[in-house]
Amino acid sequence: MLAWIIPIVSILGGFIAGWIFEKIFLQKLQSLLSKPKIPHSEVFVNSLKGVIKIWLIIAGFYGALVSLHTSQFITNPIFLIGQNGLIATFLYFFTLVIARLGSSFIRIWSQKTPGVSASLLANLTKIIILVFGILTILQAIGISITPILATLGIGGLAVALAFQDTLSNLFSGLYLIISQQVRTGDYIKLETGQEGYVIDITWRNTVVRELQNNLVLIPNSKLASAIFTNYHLPAKDVGVRVNVSVSYQSDLEQIEEVTLQVARELKAEYPQLYADFDPVIFYENFGDFSINFVVVFRANEFLEQRAAKHQFIKRLHRRYREVGIEIPYPSHNVYMPNTNHRNAKPQILSDE
Known part of the structure; x- marks a missing residue:
């Protein structure tokens, strides 16, 4: 009976020491590491949670x-089996x-690197480390891993065929991340019409928030x-085009001066517009009832162009009314001959 006291005390001591370390020393360690503001100290503490106790x-x-x-309460074979089991668990x-x-460090690196998805790379890193760790455990407890590797090599083809779609999505996700064609935070529009912000690239799907x-x-x-279309590549800023029409009686020099003045005032007051680009105006063609031109400026981001265009049209319309510049309505002149009198002039009907 006395021979069982030491094993029981040893096991209870392990449980008690694990509880004390988890509840007291680990919290003390976390507070000590946080006071000097050691970079990423929480990563080490979180990684040790629950493990030291085990x-x-x-x-x-x-x-x-x-x-x-x-x-001599247990035989040598039983001792070796128990020892290998504890070593494997450790x-x-x-x-x-x-x-x-x-x-965790992959996630920290991805947060500091714009556009890199942490989900796929972090999970892939964890899987690779666990696979190598399991192979190391098997080798440590005396199980040869050579036959296992050979079996995996032979069965790899069958596994690849069975999980063809899954592996295709996995390697496609890695390709998208490495090539930087799509990054988290980018605004994309598919040929099928869906558009939105990329919020994550997982091992199977790319998640887009509309x-x-x-x-x-x-x-x-x-x-x-x-x-x-990736509207954040090669840069986030995007060109904004606003089509405008004025009547043929307008002074084009005045039109250019007033329009650019409105665009520059908007750029100075509206932080969503790209500050390093000066608005420009280009006359394009003589229309049926108006002279047409386009105003070009740049917004900092794709979605901001809508609000910027909204503000510009409101301000430009108000300024045109103040200075007397006409924005013409569509109009047509129809010439109808008078058949009652041979020498009568055609009548002109104006439809505005």
């Missing part, structure tokens, strides 16, 4: 196992800590082969 419990079980083996949780650290706040899930393989 390690201490494993240590308690290992002490009990050694005590029982020393007292190494698994060590691998889990490394996987957590790896995925202006109506709906989510559109696009398989990565579809997006990689689709025709789409």
Whole structure:
């Protein structure tokens, strides 16, 4: 009976030490690391949560196992099986800590790198670390991994065929991230008409949030082969074109001066307009009832062009009315001959 006291005490000691470390020392460590403002100290603390407790419990079980083996309560084969099981468990949780650290630093890097999706890269990093960790555990407990690797190599083709769509989406997502054709935060428009902001690129789908706040899930393989417009590449600022018409009686020099003045005032007062671009005006053609031209300025972002165009049209219309510039209505002159009198002149009917 006394021989069981040490194993029981060892196991209980492991549980108690794990609880004390989790509730007291880990919180103290977190507060100590936060005071000097050590960069990303929370990543290390979060990665250790729940793991140190498991390690201490494993240590308690290992002490009990050694005590029982020393007292010859268990045979050598049982001791080796228990020892390998505890080693495998310890190494698994060590691998889990490394996987957590790896995925967390990938997320931190993606936050500092504009347009990089953290979801796919972080999960892929965690999976790779866990796979290598499991292979290392098997090798550590005496299981040869060579036959396993050979089996994986042979079965790889069957797995690839079975998960063809999944693997296609996975590699398409990696291609989109590496090529930087689509980045999180970009505003895109597909050939099918869907448009919105890219909020995430997962291992299977690219998630797009529409202006109506709906989510559109696009398989990565579809997006990689689709025709789409990225309004944030090569730069976020976008040209804004406003078509204007004035009557033939207008002074074109005055038109240009007044229009550019309104556009420049809007640029000075409206922060959504691109400050480094001076508005320009181009006369385009002689229309049926008006002279047509276009005003060009630039907005900082695709959606801001709508509000900028809205403000410009309101201000330009008000300024034209103040200075007496006419924006003509569509009009047609119809010539109708008078058949009652041979020498009568044609009548002119104006339709405005």
